[in-house]
Amino acid sequence: xxxxxxxxxxxxxxxxxxxxxxxxxxxxxxxxxxxxxxxxxxxxxxxxxxxxxxxxxxxxxxxxxxxxxxxxxxxxxxxxxxxxxxxxxxxxxxxxxxxxxxxxxxxxxxxxxxxxxxxxxxxxxxxxxxxxxxxxxxxxxxxxxxxxxxxxxxxxxxxxxxxxxxxxxxxxxxxxxxxxxxxxxxxxxxxxxxxxxxxxxxxxxxxxxxxxxxxxxxxxxxxxxxxxxxxxxxxxxxxxxxxxxxxxxxxxxxxxxxxxxxxxxxxxxxxxxxxxxxxxxxxxx
Amino acid sequence: xxxxxxxxxxxxxxxxxxxxxxxxxxxxxxxxxxxxxxxxxxxxxxxxxxxxxxxxxxxxxxxxxxxxxxxxxxxxxxxxxxxxxxxxxxxxxxxxxxxxxxxxxxxxxxxxxxxxxxxxxxxxxxxxxxxxxxxxxxxxxxxxxxxxxxxxxxxxxxxxxxxxxxxxxxxxxxxxxxxxxxxxxxxxxxxxxxxxxxxxxxxxxxxxxxxxxxxxxxxxxxxxxxxxxxxxxxxxxxxxxxxxxxxxxxxxxxxxxxxxxxxxxxxxxxxxxxxxxxxxx
Amino acid sequence: xxxxxxxxxxxxxxxxxxxxxxxxxxxxxxxxxxxxxxxxxxxxxxxxxxxxxxxxxxxxxxxxxxxxxxxxxxxxxxxxxxxxxxxxxxxxxxxxxxxxxxxxxxxxxxxxxxxxxxxxxxxxxxxxxxxxxxxxxxxxxxxxxxxxxxxxxxxxxxxxxxxxxxxxxxxxxxxxxxxxxxxxxxxxxxxxxxxxxxxxxxxxxxxxxxxxxxxxxxxxxxxxxxxxxxxxxxxxxxxxxxxxxxxxxxxxxxxxxxxxxxxxxxxxxxxxxxxxxxxxxxxxxxxxxxxxxxxxxxxxxxxxxxxxxxxxxxxxxxxxxxxxxxxxxxxxx
Numbered sequence: 001x002x003x004x005x006x007x008x009x010x011x012x013x014x015x016x017x018x019x020x021x022x023x024x025x026x027x028x029x030x031x032x033x034x035x036x037x038x039x040x041x042x043x044x045x046x047x048x049x050x051x052x053x054x055x056x057x058x059x060x061x062x063x064x065x066x067x068x069x070x071x072x073x074x075x076x077x078x079x080x081x082x083x084x085x086x087x088x089x090x091x092x093x094x095x096x097x098x099x100x101x102x103x104x105x106x107x108x109x110x111x112x113x114x115x116x117x118x119x120x121x122x123x124x125x126x127x128x129x130x131x132x133x134x135x136x137x138x139x140x141x142x143x144x145x146x147x148x149x150x151x152x153x154x155x156x157x158x159x160x161x162x163x164x165x166x167x168x169x170x171x172x173x174x175x176x177x178x179x180x181x182x183x184x185x186x187x188x189x190x191x192x193x194x195x196x197x198x199x200x201x202x203x204x205x206x207x208x209x210x211x212x213x214x215x216x217x218x219x220x221x222x223x224x225x226x227x228x229x230x231x232x233x234x235x236x237x238x239x240x241x242x243x244x245x246x247x248x249x250x251x252x253x254x255x256x257x258x259x260x261x262x263x264x265x266x267x268x269x270x271x272x273x274x275x276x277x278x279x280x281x282x283x284x285x
Numbered sequence: 286x287x288x289x290x291x292x293x294x295x296x297x298x299x300x301x302x303x304x305x306x307x308x309x310x311x312x313x314x315x316x317x318x319x320x321x322x323x324x325x326x327x328x329x330x331x332x333x334x335x336x337x338x339x340x341x342x343x344x345x346x347x348x349x350x351x352x353x354x355x356x357x358x359x360x361x362x363x364x365x366x367x368x369x370x371x372x373x374x375x376x377x378x379x380x381x382x383x384x385x386x387x388x389x390x391x392x393x394x395x396x397x398x399x400x401x402x403x404x405x406x407x408x409x410x411x412x413x414x415x416x417x418x419x420x421x422x423x424x425x426x427x428x429x430x431x432x433x434x435x436x437x438x439x440x441x442x443x444x445x446x447x448x449x450x451x452x453x454x455x456x457x458x459x460x461x462x463x464x465x466x467x468x469x470x471x472x473x474x475x476x477x478x479x480x481x482x483x484x485x486x487x488x489x490x491x492x493x494x495x496x497x498x499x500x501x502x503x504x505x506x507x508x509x510x511x512x513x514x515x516x517x518x519x520x521x522x523x524x525x526x527x528x529x530x531x532x533x534x535x536x537x538x539x540x541x542x543x544x545x546x547x548x549x550x551x552x553x554x555x556x557x558x559x560x561x562x563x564x565x566x
Numbered sequence: 567x568x569x570x571x572x573x574x575x576x577x578x579x580x581x582x583x584x585x586x587x588x589x590x591x592x593x594x595x596x597x598x599x600x601x602x603x604x605x606x607x608x609x610x611x612x613x614x615x616x617x618x619x620x621x622x623x624x625x626x627x628x629x630x631x632x633x634x635x636x637x638x639x640x641x642x643x644x645x646x647x648x649x650x651x652x653x654x655x656x657x658x659x660x661x662x663x664x665x666x667x668x669x670x671x672x673x674x675x676x677x678x679x680x681x682x683x684x685x686x687x688x689x690x691x692x693x694x695x696x697x698x699x700x701x702x703x704x705x706x707x708x709x710x711x712x713x714x715x716x717x718x719x720x721x722x723x724x725x726x727x728x729x730x731x732x733x734x735x736x737x738x739x740x741x742x743x744x745x746x747x748x749x750x751x752x753x754x755x756x757x758x759x760x761x762x763x764x765x766x767x768x769x770x771x772x773x774x775x776x777x778x779x780x781x782x783x784x785x786x787x788x789x790x791x792x793x794x795x796x797x798x799x800x801x802x803x804x805x806x807x808x809x810x811x812x813x814x815x816x817x818x819x820x821x822x823x824x825x826x827x828x829x830x831x832x833x834x835x836x837x838x839x840x841x842x843x844x845x846x847x848x849x850x851x852x853x854x855x856x857x858x859x860x861x862x863x864x865x866x867x868x869x870x871x872x873x874x875x876x877x878x879x880x881x882x883x884x885x886x887x888x889x890x891x892x893x894x895x896x897x898x899x
Contacts, residue, residue, distance in 0.1 A: 040335050044481065047481060047484060050488070051484065051487075051488070054488065054491075055491060058491055058495050058496075059495065060490050061495070061496070062495030062496055062500060062501075063495070063500065066495075066496070066500060066501040066505060067349075067357075067501055069358075069501070069505055070357045070359075070501050071353065071356045071357055073359070074357045074358045074359060075356055075357055080356070109390060194726075195333060197334040200334055200337065201331075201333055201334055201337055204337040204338075204340060204341050204344075205333075205337060205340070208341065208344055209344055212344055212345070212347075212348035212349075212352070213348060213352075215350070217348065217352060217353050218352050218353055218355070218356060222352070222355060223352065295669075295744075296669040296697040296698065296699060296744035296745070296746075297666070297669045297670055299669065299670070299697065299698040299699070300665050300666045300669035300697075301666055301669075303665070308661055308663070310663075310664055312697070313665050315590075315696070318692070318695040318696055318698070321692060322681070322684070322692045322695075325683075325684050325688045325691075325692060326681075326683035326684060329683065329684070329685065329724070330683065337829075345784055391632070402679070402681070402682055402683070403675075403677065404679070404681055405674065406645075406679045407679045407681065407693070408696055409645060410643060410668060410671075410673040411644055411668055411669075411696035411697050411744070412665040412666070412668045412669040412691065412696070412697050412744075413665070413696050413697075414664070414665050431849070437798075469849065473726035480810050564645060
């Protein structure tokens with residue numbers, strides 16, 4: 001835009017101190033960040049919905065229904081947990097949706113904030129702290145996970161794999177798994193100095209095996225013991241097992257029920273504290 | 286010793302030696318130097334990224350072939366003989382990894398070099414032509430595809446998943462498949478402007494992977510859907526490679542080969558045209 | 567055998583043309599443009615310009631952002647096809663002899679496009695290979711270039727580890743790997759610190775001494791005065807003026823400039839009283855410029871009128887004054 005230097009510019013300053021109350025902005029920093037992230041997300045709402053719903057729906061159709069028909073016809077009356085393969089698979093797919101949705105909010109955007117356009121540094125130049133950035137991002141990630149799992153749950157409902165009664169608890173379980181994983185990934189993403197395809201590696205060596213070997217497609221116990229540990233440490237398994245117990249009443253011991261919740265909560269806490277340290281240190285550099 | 290004492294045709298003489306030959310404006314006969322660049326870049330790249338493309342199909346093979354495979358019986362080959370579920374999906378995973386590798390190299394990598402690294406800008410301010418660049422980049426993708434295919438076969442053959450000697454031909458076949466996908470992928474990438482658009486490629490690839498007879502036979506679909514899937518490149522690739530590893534050959538396989546030859550020629554044509562338009566207009 | 571002979575003949579012929587070029591009195595034309603035009607949609611980036619560049623000359627393209635400098639450079643570099651007019655580079659038409667023309671050129675783009683996946687030495691090697699030069703020859707040539715660019719101890723560094731000045735020197739070294747006859751530099755020192763700029767000027771001056779033709783765009787006036795024999799000032803795709811730096815100053819400015827300030831709100835008022843002082847007045851929001859043969863004398867005249875500027879400054883007129891006079895003071899973007 002052409003601007004004439006001659007034009008009369010009149011500016012008046014009242015001073016920041018009279019415009020904002022520093023106490024308020026210090027308290028609400030995380031909310032501002034979350035707001036910013038959610039507004040950013042809105043720009044991409046079409047592709048977020050397309051991918052958030054598209055990917056798991058495709059797996060649903062292919063594995064749930066395609067492979068499911070092979071499994072159901074092979075097993076006949078001896079079905080896993082005595083339910084159709086699709087019913088068995090549904091809670092696992094919801095957990096995947098939660099994890100994927102939350103993760104998308106912490107990986108590339110963090111690389112962007114620190115390395116590409118360095119928005120984290122400009123956020124930090126205002127009254128907002130590193131901790132608040134972390135909390136804001138996680139808040140937004142959780143919101144996205146909830147949205148994505150809910151929409152996907154509606155989809156599964158159309159196939160009769162979940163019901164209105166079980167959906168709310170499944171949403172909570174799956175998005176908590178997403179939050180736990182996202183918190184750890186956020187801490188990790190904060191440590192990346194340059195992108196050498198790190199996320200491609202994370203995708204192939206962490207996310208894919210986690211998806212494959214966490215009892216997603218078959219009970220974790222049907223795998224050899226040397227692969228079962230992958231499930232034990234992955235939020236995917238904890239959410240899937242919880243979800244199966246909640247949705248179709250898969251038998252489960254009560255101590256395990258508590259353990260599943262505890263592991264996901266611990267992951268969230270650990271990830272958040274780690275991310276706090278990483279962000280504060282990096283922003284102070 | 287100074288450079289003047291070594292006999293060397295000048296860059297001008299090298300460039301002029303192709304004067305008047307067909308396509309002299311876009312091709313200088315030097316696509317191999319793009320491979321040399323790839324080699325240097327590979328040397329200083331993270332080996333794990335390179336190796337990971339090889340691990341991915343194995344993870345699927347273990348999780349599905351042996352994991353879900355425990356709960357599946359009654360899969361048959363083209364002649365009606367029973368085969369294990371792992372034998373059924375192994376060739377499909379090879380075809381998929383050829384596709385994924387080629388598409389990754391020709392989309393993400395090319396997009397990055399085009400818009401962020403500005404590598405092609407540099408190449409095309411020398412006496413290289415656009416066809417050199419396109420051919421060189423695609424050949425690089427093929428070399429990588431070849432390495433992955435050999436690695437995959439070296440692991441699955443001892444596991445008894447390749448019952449026929451024809452299976453050896455699965456290696457060149459997967460290079461052909463990779464060539465087709467790389468040529469078309471690079472052509473498409475040259476039209477993309479934003480990183481987000483790259484996701485749309487994924488939007489096409491994932492359903493192809495999941496529905497092209499990879500994990501279950503097409504026969505579960507109604508006939509019109511079967512036709513649609515049969516028209517997709519990944520189904521063509523899987524049929525070709527599955528026929529070879531199971532040793533069940535038929536004339537339709539020539540059709541699959543022809544399908545990929547057409548993809549290669551069309552892809553190269555569009556890529557060269559588009560690169561010329563992007564960088565030399 | 568036959569090939570070798572042919573090669574020798576070719577080399578001999580080449581040497582002969584070089585000798586001829588040196589002997590002949592008339593300067594050899596490297597680049598000639600007539601009515602050169604580039605249109606993007608309905609936007610005329612370059613609007614029918616004429617110019618010639620002769621061998622060994624250092625030719626500068628000056629102009630504000632969007633004047634059409636970079637587009638002109640790209641057309642010369644045979645990486646952008648003209649929309650109209652004629653353009654010959656060493657007697658060749660870039661529209662259909664692109665690779666041949668590019669073999670004559672070294673290009674240093676405005677934005678560094680070094681290969682980030684390669685190390686310093688590898689960048690030079692691979693770039694030379696793009697031209698089809700042999701590895702054996704390049705190995706020796708690269709040593710010369712690393713010395714020239716003062717990067718010999720950085721040969722195994724990644725390009726990201728280099729400072730801005732080093733990157734630019736590496737890009738220049740890379741542009742020289744094919745021993746080009748014309749080196750094209752698009753804003754070579756933008757973003758560099760003063761030390762790095764001076765080192766770069768020194769290197770470019772050496773190239774000029776060796777007979778390399780330089781085509782430079784810049785919007786640093788001191789750089790243009792330092793490096794260019796001849797300058798073409800462009801604005802909105804057209805040529806506004808052409809000549810040596812001294813000629814341009816003589817024709818479009820005065821010998822000296824007096825800058826006086828009376829405070830932002832008073833300048834316009836006071837200006838009326840200054841009418842008739844110096845050759846020409848320019849009234850800006852923050853100060854008044856008096857173009858004159860003798861600045862001190864003008865200042866005395868002003869003070870005699872009973873006016874007391876807050877600050878005053880007498881300086882030599884520079885290309886910047888020419889530039890601003892020709893292309894205006896309005897912000898472009």
